[in-house]
Each structure stands twice: as structure tokens, then as C-alpha cells.
Amino acid sequence: MATQILMPALSPTMEEGTLARWLVKEGDEVKSGMVIAEIETDKATMEFEAVDEGTVGKILVAEGTAGVKVNTPIAVLLEEGEDASAIASSTASGGSSAPAKTEAKAGDAPAAAPAPAAASASAAAPAASGGTRVFASPLARRIAKEKGLDLAAVKGSGPHGRIVRADVEAAKPGAAAPAAAAAAVPAPAAAAKPTAVAAGMSPETVLKLYADRDFEEVALDGMRRTIAARLTEAKQTIPHFYLRREVRLDALMAFREQLNKGLESRGVKLSVNDFIIKACALALQAVPDANAVWAGDRILKLKPSDVAVAVAVEGGLFTPVLKDAEKKTLSALSAEMKDLASRAKSKKLAPHEYQGGSFAISNLGMMGIENFDAVINPPHGAILAVGAGVKKPVVLADGSVGVATVMSMTLSVDHRVIDGALGAAFLKVVVEALENPISMLA
Numbered sequence: 001m002a003t004q005i006l007m008p009a010l011s012p013t014m015e016e017g018t019l020a021r022w023l024v025k026e027g028d029e030v031k032s033g034m035v036i037a038e039i040e041t042d043k044a045t046m047e048f049e050a051v052d053e054g055t056v057g058k059i060l061v062a063e064g065t066a067g068v069k070v071n072t073p074i075a076v077l078l079e080e081g082e083d084a085s086a087i088a089s090s091t092a093s094g095g096s097s098a099p100a101k102t103e104a105k106a107g108d109a110p111a112a113a114p115a116p117a118a119a120s121a122s123a124a125a126p127a128a129s130g131g132t133r134v135f136a137s138p139l140a141r142r143i144a145k146e147k148g149l150d151l152a153a154v155k156g157s158g159p160h161g162r163i164v165r166a167d168v169e170a171a172k173p174g175a176a177a178p179a180a181a182a183a184a185v186p187a188p189a190a191a192a193k194p195t196a197v198a199a200g201m202s203p204e205t206v207l208k209l210y211a212d213r214d215f216e217e218v219a220l221d222g223m224r225r226t227i228a229a230r231l232t233e234a235k236q237t238i239p240h241f242y243l244r245r246e247v248r249l250d251a252l253m254a255f256r257e258q259l260n261k262g263l264e265s266r267g268v269k270l271s272v273n274d275f276i277i278k279a280c281a282l283a284l285q286a287v288p289d290a291n292a293v294w295a296g297d298r299i300l301k302l303k304p305s306d307v308a309v310a311v312a313v314e315g316g317l318f319t320p321v322l323k324d325a326e327k328k329t330l331s332a333l334s335a336e337m338k339d340l341a342s343r344a345k346s347k348k349l350a351p352h353e354y355q356g357g358s359f360a361i362s363n364l365g366m367m368g369i370e371n372f373d374a375v376i377n378p379p380h381g382a383i384l385a386v387g388a389g390v391k392k393p394v395v396l397a398d399g400s401v402g403v404a405t406v407m408s409m410t411l412s413v414d415h416r417v418i419d420g421a422l423g424a425a426f427l428k429v430v431v432e433a434l435e436n437p438i439s440m441l442a
Contacts, residue, residue: 003077018066042222136163223316239415279433281305281325290426293379308357318344321357371408381417385410
């Protein structure tokens, strides 16, 4: 039976993508796991692997095509012995609930994490007619057989409810399905369309408003659409509140200079941001109730300190995640952050490197911004906005007035996850660590 290859959901926020390049042509033989195309998502260009085996019968979407919706048929794969009539039958079915098979798999997405596939609402729609037919990829069927799984009891996260490798790998023999696990981590809320409609004006109205003015119209790319949708969702649905503290950096600056002299021979140069990452990681351990995310109908308290750090890139930003940051040395965090930031700017990060985490840091101090309020990146419980260190008059311990380098920090908090006193306790630990930096080496 001819297989429709669908545009995959390669990240939880992906609604559409660009078919950047085909690595096969019509008539080519395809094996399971073979990379057949490159897909440009809102965040990166990723390889797309075939799930089924067969022959490329027809390419439905030309390479370079932008705005291809998730679950749109992009090619037809023929099984042995099938001809052009099977292509006509498959394309006529439209890929909805018709019996034509479908496949989709992210080459770079973590196989054990079903989140990217689950992000599309249509991807979770059941494909079986009357609930009696089970759709699964050949690889999923083989793994299920090896594990002794009943495929009828496995919930599919692929297009139209199709069971893929990640589903059977996550399932346990004898278990009803990974549905319970899926329920524990709700899929991201449907993203609002990033248009002026949300503000009460349609795009047409806005265009008419400026019809007599000279302007350049800039089309939204995938990254900007995603940023607009997620931040609109964040400000509309998350009850933000803000906690502000100032940190005296003189001890940290002196300690950093001393450490960097000792690390110079190793080519390591610590930044103030490295100390901030470490301080936040330790604070999440010291105040574990603040190390949490909002999961719709529950709160998930994380045990490791997985700290996301905002990185500005052309056209938007990434938030790569430093996992288990509390266990890493300052020099290790510095090296990892430099690597993640470099690959973020060239859009070479894999989804598992910029998804997740419970907490984020946004540092605009190096750009001269003294203080600001950051928007929480859902499902995180909080984000720390860091300003520049500025020399200011301060009252010293003996009551006299002196000069100190002072840095302003604002903690944006999701009140559903973290209350005021808890947020204050967390921020207090961060400040103490930064003002006594040697404690971070203990």
C-alpha cells in the first residue's frame, strides 16, 4: 500500500516548516532510517529520516517550499510491485483518515521523547477506522514484537495517531499504554496566531492605516512566528509578578580576575554570566520548591538544575539548556555555554539542547541595560533578568558612604508555581552566592 510521507513536527512549537532540500529523487530506493530530506523548522535545519522502506513514487512538495503545514503530504512512497495507480490513489486520499499509510520521524530529535510528535493536535488524531485497525511503522512493529508489546494498547504519537519507534520504546511490556505518562506532561497549549487580530486589528486594517506612508513589509519567518505566539501566550496566560534585588559585584570581579589568571594557561576565561548561571543552579538546589514548571493541571518539581540561558541570534533568540548545572564547575559551564551559544547563532542546535529546563536567565547587562523585566518562557516557573554592573554610591557596613559596582536583577515569577516568599528566598540565595563567590567552589 502506498505510503504518504508527511511534513513532520520536529519540535513542540512547530506548526509549519520549509522543505529545504530533498536528498532523494523520484525512483530512488529508500530504506528505514535513511535521511531523505532536510527540513527547516522555526529554530534549526534538521535531517528527516524515512520510517518505511520502498521507492519514491512522487515528490509532492518541491525543495525550497516554505510554509508547509505539519502533516501535509510531501511525497509518496511505493511498496514493491506498486505503480503509478497507487500514487493516484494515495494522493487522492489526502492523508486524513483514509487507509493510506503515513510516516514521519525526526532524525535529530531524541527518539525517547514523544513531545515533538505530540505537539501537533492533528498528529494525535486516531487513524484506525472504528478503532479496530492499528497503524504503526515497520520499525515500531518489529520493536513491539521484540518487547512482547500489544500494539493495540500503545498510544501513537505519530501523524494521525500512527505508532512510531518512540512510542514502543517508551512503552513497558504489559502496560496499557504510555498514555498515563503523556497525561502527566500535557502537550503545550495551542499557540496563538501572531497577527494583529489578537490586539483587535486585522492585518488588512493595519495595512490600510499606513497606506499613505512609506514602509517595508517584512514577512514573518518560522522563528519570529514562534516567538510571537509563545510570548503572547506567556503574557496572556501566566500571572507574572516581579521581585527585584541589587548585587554588589566587587568581590566577584576580584575573585573572577584571580581565577582567570590561573586558568589562562588552559585557555579558559570566566565571564560574570558563568557565575550567575552557577549561582542560580545552586539556588535551585537550596530552594527546591522553586525548581518547578507549570504542567497545566499540576506542578512538576525537577531534581536537577537545568538552567536555560537566552542567546540572541539573527531574527530572534534561542534558550539553550545547561543540564545538571549544579554539578558542573565554573570552567565546565563556561566552555559548554560558549559552545551552545556558538551553535545557536549558526542554528545548529538539536531540539533536546534548547527544550526543557525549569528556569531561565536573560542577561542584557553586556548591552548596557541596567534593569528590565523578562517574559517567562513556558512552562518555566521563573526567569531572571540581569542588568549591567554600574558603579554607584552605597552605604558601607560602618555607615560611611562609598562606591561599589552594583548589578540589578529582576526575577519574573509564575505565581501559579512560585509564591512571593518562595521567590524571595530563591533570589536571596542567588545574591548571597554572587556576593560570596568563593562559596560556589565548595
